[in-house]
Amino acid sequence: MKIVFHGGNAANFRNGFEAILGEDHEILTLSDGLTGPGERAAFESAEVIVGIRLTAAEPVPEALRLYHAPAAGTDMIDPACLPAGARLCNAFGHETAIAEYVMAALLARHVPLARADARLREGHWDYWAGRPGALRTELGDQTIGLVGFGHIGQAIAARAKAFGMRTVVANRSPVATGPLVDESHPLAALATAMGRCDIVVVSLPFTDKTRGLIGAAELAAMRPDGVIVNVGRGPVIDQDALYAALAENRIGGAIIDTWYDYPTGEAPVRLPAARPFHTLANCLLTPHMSGWTSGTVRRRQETIAANIRRLQRGEALENVVI
DSSP: OEEEEEHHHHHTTTTTHHHHHOSOOEEEEEOTTOOSTTHHHHHHHOSEEEOSOBOTTSOOOTTOSEEEOSSSOOTTBOGGGSOTTOEEEOOOOOHHHHHHHHHHHHHHHHOOHHHHHHHHHTTOOTTOTTOTTOOOOOGGGOEEEEEOOSHHHHHHHHHHHHTTOEEEEEESSOOOOSSSOSEEEEGGGHHHHHTTOSEEEEOOOOOTTTTTOBOHHHHHTSOTTOEEEEOSOGGGBOHHHHHHHHHTTSSSEEEEOSOSOOOOSSOSSOOSOSSOGGGOTTEEEOOSOTTOSHHHHHHHHHHHHHHHHHHHHTOOOSSBOO
């Protein structure tokens, strides 16, 4: 089969892919703009494309049987640009990495190792046991809210339970209570669910229905010392409402990994939002890094390779979006 990895993002999944696929195929890596010699023709004749963007700006891949996103999100892939009969699939495998990121960021708020280390190097024993004012809080005493209970939400819940946390879920489809879930709410009762939590973790994808889902009313329902974490998509939380809640100290803080503005070829260095979140002391900013580990890449390669083998054998594909 002719398989192409289109663009810089997809190229991250190219190294070692032949060994995982385990079969002899024609595999090419193409540039984002398809500007190299023969690249447009290779794109048009590919049977499988691994990539994150398919729009009217790209040539029509007439021979395409499978377009495979190497990630969960497919919001930059226009289904109308898929030729008849072609399937669109996505890949997960990032939930372990994101769950570890969330727990690490939350633990850092309760166990200030870096601060304690820096102060002791200066001779200051700020966190010495028995010292007045040195008592710390414990993550296990907290209630964590999970907005979305897919792969990421479930992975976070499992780790939260290992710390003894209470879990509250708000999800589009019903979620039964059980070992991982203490309390469950529909998204229609999102404000109520958020008000019952010390921490709210958002892992929803970006769609027309989730755009601005968490706005001023939902943030106002949070506890004054509550922390919101976004590892889903930036625009799921209204930017202006979030900035106002943080700037006015109406909530305790935020941990933000997914954003509103991203670098481009023309602007490789840029701030991640129109609002100046970078000036606020009560939020932790990271550059959409939570799911990016060697384990994530390997698991996604395995998903893509398995689907290509299924395609060859005429079997049903997994992770089908369309």
